[in-house]
Amino acid sequence: MRSKVPDRKNALSIIEAAKLTMDFTLKMEFSEQSATTIVRNIYECFRSLGDALLVNKGINSEDHVLPMREISSLDINSERPISSVENLRRLRHNVNYYGYIPKINEVNDAIAIAKACFYKAYEKIKEGLH
Numbered sequence: 001m002r003s004k005v006p007d008r009k010n011a012l013s014i015i016e017a018a019k020l021t022m023d024f025t026l027k028m029e030f031s032e033q034s035a036t037t038i039v040r041n042i043y044e045c046f047r048s049l050g051d052a053l054l055v056n057k058g059i060n061s062e063d064h065v066l067p068m069r070e071i072s073s074l075d076i077n078s079e080r081p082i083s084s085v086e087n088l089r090r091l092r093h094n095v096n097y098y099g100y101i102p103k104i105n106e107v108n109d110a111i112a113i114a115k116a117c118f119y120k121a122y123e124k125i126k127e128g129l130h
Helices: 008-027 035-057 065-072 082-098 104-129
Strands: none
Touching (some): 008 035, 035 065, 035 082, 065 082, 082 104
16 A cells, blocks of 8 residues: 555546446346456446545555455445445456356346445545545
């Protein structure tokens, strides 16, 4: 972890890019071929929100753990606990580093977490950046 100058404008750009990617990803047709892409994209969108929180604080993270911790610590009211993004981190790790192909129920769970938490987290972060 390195300190840098807090950058609200960059943080806003990051969350907007994450939202565009999430919007696209949730419109993708689910298939065995799209499963890994859907899981990766959903995870990366949450990680980007965490990165934006850190950038706004002037912190440059060197791994994925800190951004995901930032997201998990948000106080949002949703059908799923925001801490369930940690499940996405483990699933994406298995996909990226072990060639794991997510099962239908795992992809559906990732989509459910995204639908329940992503947009609420996005709005909360965006509010804090204005």
